[in-house]
Amino acid sequence: MAIEVRIPTILRSYTGGAKSVQGSGSTLDELLSNLDAEHGGLRDRLVDGENLRRFVNVYLNDEDVRFLGGLKTPVSDGDTVTVLPAVAGGAL
Amino acid sequence: MLTISRDLQAKIIDHARKDHPDEACGVIAGPAGGDRPVRFIPMQNAERSPTFYRFDSLEQLKVWREMDDRDEEPVVIYHSHTATEAYPSRTDISYASEPQAHYVLVSTRDESETEFRSYRITDGEVTEEPVTFTE
Numbered sequence: 001m002a003i004e005v006r007i008p009t010i011l012r013s014y015t016g017g018a019k020s021v022q023g024s025g026s027t028l029d030e031l032l033s034n035l036d037a038e039h040g041g042l043r044d045r046l047v048d049g050e051n052l053r054r055f056v057n058v059y060l061n062d063e064d065v066r067f068l069g070g071l072k073t074p075v076s077d078g079d080t081v082t083v084l085p086a087v088a089g090g091a092l
Numbered sequence: 093m094l095t096i097s098r099d100l101q102a103k104i105i106d107h108a109r110k111d112h113p114d115e116a117c118g119v120i121a122g123p124a125g126g127d128r129p130v131r132f133i134p135m136q137n138a139e140r141s142p143t144f145y146r147f148d149s150l151e152q153l154k155v156w157r158e159m160d161d162r163d164e165e166p167v168v169i170y171h172s173h174t175a176t177e178a179y180p181s182r183t184d185i186s187y188a189s190e191p192q193a194h195y196v197l198v199s200t201r202d203e204s205e206t207e208f209r210s211y212r213i214t215d216g217e218v219t220e221e222p223v224t225f226t227e
Contacts, residue, residue: 008189009165009190009191009192010189010190010191055186055187055189057149057152057153059149059153062150062153064149064150064153066149082153084149084152084153084156085187085189085190086146086147086149086152086187086189087117087119087135087146087147087152087169087187087189087190088139088144088145088146088147088183088187089144089145089171089180089181089183089184089187089188090115090139090141090143090144090145090171090173090181090183090184091115091142091143091144091173091174091175091176091181092143092144092181092182092183
């Protein structure tokens with residue numbers, strides 16, 4: 001068992017075109033570091049210092065991890081993590 | 093070039109007029125790889141602001157999963173500017189993350205006329221494109 005991570009189109013250059021990849025870890029932070037070993041550069045597109053980047057949404061199963069604990073959110077085998085670019089903008 | 097039906101154009105404009113003076117936003121989905129907008133999906137503007145929009149993150153997850161299940165993609169991503177022209181702002185450009193999408197902007201600053209324009213936004217570059225309307 002592992003944790004499935006679903007990757008949006010714009011980041012599939014880091015995963016050789018794969019729509020989803022598998023990783024492991026006990027927190028989202030560990031999971032993203034684990035993925036970065038095989039998919040170098042992916043973590044940096046999602047994380048800025050100690051926090052998730054503002055332009056990116058990360059979900060654990062059906063929840064936005066911002067409401068769970070951000071990078072410290074616990075994850076376990078069988079979970080699905082989904083990454084989506086935030087859709088935002090405005091007149092300014 | 094964006095090819096879109098008059099009916100979908102009218103739906104975007106109606107949504108923008110209804111939410112004015114706040115910005116309105118949404119997606120038109122279409123079959124993956126087909127470059128043809130078909131399914132109109134108005135989204136909530138989580139910011140409820142006249143100068144900013146952001147898809148509600150949970151609604152976005154639901155809609156993106158639905159598109160995945162139906163083998164669709166976001167062909168058009170639209171939003172309105174309510175006091176300025178229908179041209180991508182610096183914020184629009186920095187957030188744009190669907191290189192295959194047509195970014196449609198409408199402006200509701202004029203009460204009687206609604207600007208309707210389409211752009212590609214890739215790696216921070218904006219290219220306006222012609223829009224063809226079908227019946």
